[in-house]
Amino acid sequence: MWDFETDADFQLQLDWAGTFVRDVVEPLDFVLGNPYDKSDERSLAMVRPLQKEVRSRGLWACHLGPELGGPGYGQVKLALLNEILGRSRWAPSVFGCQAPDSGNAEILAHYGTPEQKARYLQPLLDGEITSCYSMTEPHAGADPTLFKVRAERDGTDWVINGEKWFSSNARYASFFLVMAVTDPEVSPYEGMSMFIVPAETPGIDIVRNIGVATEPPGQVSAAGVREDHGYVRYQNVRVPADHLLGAQGQAFVIAQTRLGGGRIHHAMRTVALARHAFDLMCERAVSRRTRRGPLAAFQLTQEKVADSWIDLESFRLLVLRTAWLIDKHQDYKKVRKDIAAVKVMLPRVLHDVAQRALHLHGALGVSNEMPFMSMMVTAEALGIADGPTEVHKITLARQVLAQYTPVDTLFPSGHLPSVRERALAAFAEHVDHEAAQF
Template sequence: MWEFETDPAYQEQLDWVDTFVRDVVEPLDFVLDNPFDKRDSRAQAIVRPLKEEVKARGLWACHLGPELGGQGYGQVRLALLNEILGRSRWAPSIFGCQAPDSGNAEILAHFGTPEQKARYLEPLLEGDIASCYSMTEPRGGADPTLFTVRAVRDGGDWVINGEKWFSTNARHASFFIVMAVSNPDVDAYKGMSMFIVPAETPGITIVRNPGVATEPPEQGSLGGVRHDHGYVRYTDVRVPADHLLGGEGDAFAIAQTRLGGGRVHHAMRTVALARHAFDLLCERAVSRQTRTGPLASLQMTQEKVADSWIDIECFRLLVLRTAWLIDKHKDYRKVRKDISAVKVMLPRVLHDVAQRALRIHGSLGVSNEMPFVSMMVTAEALGIADGPTEVHKVTLARQVLRQYTPVETLFPSGHLPTLREQAFAAFADRLEHEAAEL
């Protein structure tokens, strides 16, 4: 039996989150700067009581199990929660599920030693520190087979050398999780390891913090540096052997554990962004008058409304179905094609809905006084983050095509003359009998 309703008790929680985010959290996006800057005492003083409210409701870090202070929610519940949190830049931090910290916490919980958890995971879960996932490289991008950052064992330490690109939160992080080649003589998927690197370790240099698209260089909305994606150079960075995360050569498996659920969470947050654009589109359609009446009376506007509604609802249902499959199978590998499909659809839906809303708003829409251009840039970024769209299309296609086998016959299985001949052969006796009866 199919159900499309949320159980009443959890819906009550979601209703509280919806009101709390709308009335209390969303305004923070206009008055506070970066959620990951734990040195911003003014921001921390404001948000700390809000985090306590969330904890009191039992909604803090819900992606983690009760032993780590979370609720151990499955992906469907997390998806419904993130659909609301995606409306605000500050909301994920106030609910203890902000990326990349949430993913880093997940792999520390799964693969960290008791000592690593005590030193790094516990303060991360409390929201006292921020972390950085340092994987992508300037030349290799996100393809691990092309990575060049090396980690070499030297006595009781590992020594890391190389450069990483777009390491989110590098300038705010208390520690980095670095993916490096530890054995170049074996397959890339078995020759890489992950290391926990304290931010104060000598040899770490943030070359610069690139902005996104038209953001001014190194300038935040309130006059401070806000760009978060560090270009990081590691020069003879020495870390103790006990800072290896998991086992030597386990980096690829650890990375996949980290990325699977995160893509679903990103997707539902994107639903929130797309819905915001859609609401603004519809509001403009019924408000703006033309010589013949409101924009809403024009068929081109109606087409934009209809296409946007369909896109959002189809995408949302695909994400929720994928979340349900993850909960059912408890194995990301079995849902690989569905996760890839979500990842492919995500940037397209956000881009298209935001662009339609922009067009409806005219010159105001293209200005920096409305959020649409920023949303379209975000869509492009999401099309690259966690694996480019093109890679996920290849993954999806390969997974689908494995379900099919080639035909051995001269013509394909849909060949109509062949099907007709087979049908007549199958019903020959019956047809002859009916003909005789006539």
């Protein structure tokens, strides 16, 4: 049975969240600092009562199951909620589902020992600390099989050496999840491990914090992107053996558990960002007047609005369908091509809608007094994050093509003369062969 309606009880929750985010949370974006800076007591003092209110509504950390303090919502409900949260850079922190902490919490919950969960997972779930996912490396691009960061066993410790690139929130993190080569003699898929590295461990050197595009390092853009990515050097960083996350050689499995959900969550919040650009576009179209009438009366404006609505609604439906498939199968591998399609469509839709909105705003649109330039930069960043668009296109195409079988005939199956001959042979008793020629 197909159903495009949200159940009434959850719709009430969404209605409350929409009003709460619009009236209470969104203004925080303009008066508070970085949501990941847990040393900012002024910001935390303002946010903690809001988090308490979210908890009282049962909307805290909705991606987690009841055993971890969340309601255990499926991906469809998460998608609908994230359409709202994506409007504000502070909203995910207020609702306890900010990235990368949400993904890091997920893998700690799956693979962490009781001791690791008590020390790192619980304060992360409580919103008391920030974490960093330190995976990519400067030379490796999108290919983790080229990683060089090494972790070598030395007695009861592991010693980590090497450099990581774009480790988000490194400067604010209480701990790092570091992916490192532990056995270079086997396949990278079996020779890498994941480590929990406390931020105070000697040998961690944040070479610099990197901004995106023209934003100063550490600044948060109008579109909500965290321009705070660490270039981190690990120099003889020594961690106890009990800080290995999961089993030795299991890093790839752990990473995929995290990335599958992360990609769909990026898409959910991008729907909100693109919707904001679309709303601003339409408001501009009906408000701005020229000598010949409002912008909305011009066909080129109408084309921009129509194309944007189609792009946005198509993308939203693809995201929701993919979320539904994840809920149905409970296996990211079975939805791999759908997640890849979402990841491919995500940056294009956000970029195109934001660009059309920018054009309708003229010089104001390219200024830093409107969010469109930042949105377009965000689109480019999202086209690289969690694997570049090109890689996901390859994944999608390979999975789709694997469903087809090659023909062993001279002409393809759609060859009309061949199809006609087969049809005539099948209905020879009932069809006049001469009359059927066309």
